[in-house]
Amino acid sequence: MTNIFNQKKGFCWKYRKYPFLLGLTCIAILVVFWVQPLNAQRDDLERSLPPLQAHPLPLTLIEWQDPKNSGDYFDKISLSPAGYLIWSQFPIKFYLDRPTNLNDPAAASTRLFLQWVDAVMEAITEWQDFLPLVEVKDPKLADIVIERTEPPLDASFDPETGQLTIPRARSAQTNYNFYLTQDNSPILRHRMTIKISPGLSQLSTLSASRHELGHGLGIWGHSDQETDALYFSQVRSLSPISVRDVNTLKKIYQQPTRLGWKLP
Numbered sequence: 600m601t602n603i604f605n606q607k608k609g610f611c612w613k614y615r616k617y618p619f620l621l622g623l624t625c626i627a628i629l630v631v632f633w634v635q636p637l638n639a640q641r642d643d644l645e646r647s648l649p650p651l652q653a654h655p656l657p658l659t660l661i662e663w664q665d666p667k668n669s670g671d672y673f674d675k676i677s678l679s680p681a682g683y684l685i686w687s688q689f690p691i692k693f694y695l696d697r698p699t700n701l702n703d704p705a706a707a708s709t710r711l712f713l714q715w716v717d718a719v720m721e722a723i724t725e726w727q728d729f730l731p732l733v734e735v736k737d738p739k740l741a742d743i744v745i746e747r748t749e750p751p752l753d754a755s756f757d758p759e760t761g762q763l764t765i766p767r768a769r770s771a772q773t774n775y776n777f778y779l780t781q782d783n784s785p786i787l788r789h790r791m792t793i794k795i796s797p798g799l800s801q802l803s804t805l806s807a808s809r810h811e812l813g814h815g816l817g818i819w820g821h822s823d824q825e826t827d828a829l830y831f832s833q834v835r836s837l838s839p840i841s842v843r844d845v846n847t848l849k850k851i852y853q854q855p856t857r858l859g860w861k862l863p
């Protein structure tokens with residue numbers, strides 16, 4: 600097919616080039632007036648958030664050494680709008696779903712629930728060597744909430760193709776949100792929510808919890824090596840927490856963040 604905009608002569612070009620040029624001018628004007636307020640908004644946001652500062656490294660990570668220099672995957676870690684997702688108050692408080700009705704501990708549903716709790720607790724115990732964690736009974740007081748539930752299927756609409764994409768079912772998922780503490784001088788903090796499917800085997804629950812807790816503790820990215828717990832395909836990775844996982848965690852905690860600091 601010939602492109603009408605390449606035809607220098609003839610009816611089409613003669614009458615179409617004006618709307619075309621007008622269109623280009625309009626786009627240029629829009630870009631100039633759009634980008635300026637966006638930049639201004641970003642600057643305003645920057646000014647209203649706490650400045651980027653590093654927190655003292657927790658003792659567990661100060662003591663962590665890797666004499667073999669096994670490397671890390673720090674370059675795969677994404678930044679949140681508030682910087683690295685670093686906890687600064689220890690121990691980190693977590694809430695874990697537990698069965699409420701223990702009248703019949705032998706019931707199949709209760710047994711499965713208890714197995715799920717055991718697997719998640721095992722993953723928590725593994726991470727506790729590197730960052731201190733403590734369980735709380737009230738989810739409202741928790742930094743990390745761990746729910747025994749099926750992660751939602753987040754459908755997305757692609758404006759290019761006009762198609763609705765429904766991803767494959769996931770077995771586990773971690774999300775975060777930000778909030779301000781209710782003090783005279785509010786502090787910017789974050790909260791993590793981890794959803795782990797009730798329908799996994801005990802081994803898969805352990806590996807999914809280990810992987811998602813890595814995200815919950817701040818490793819917001821994936822390794823491309825199967826031997827790391829944060830390997831991008833958590834279903835296939837049954838790896839324990841690796842030296843590279845901890846090297847990455849330590850490097851993240853050495854970075855500045857806006858989290859855990861007072862608003863200006």
Ligand SMILES: [Zn+2]
Binds near residue numbers: 810814821831833
């Ligand atoms: Zn992941």
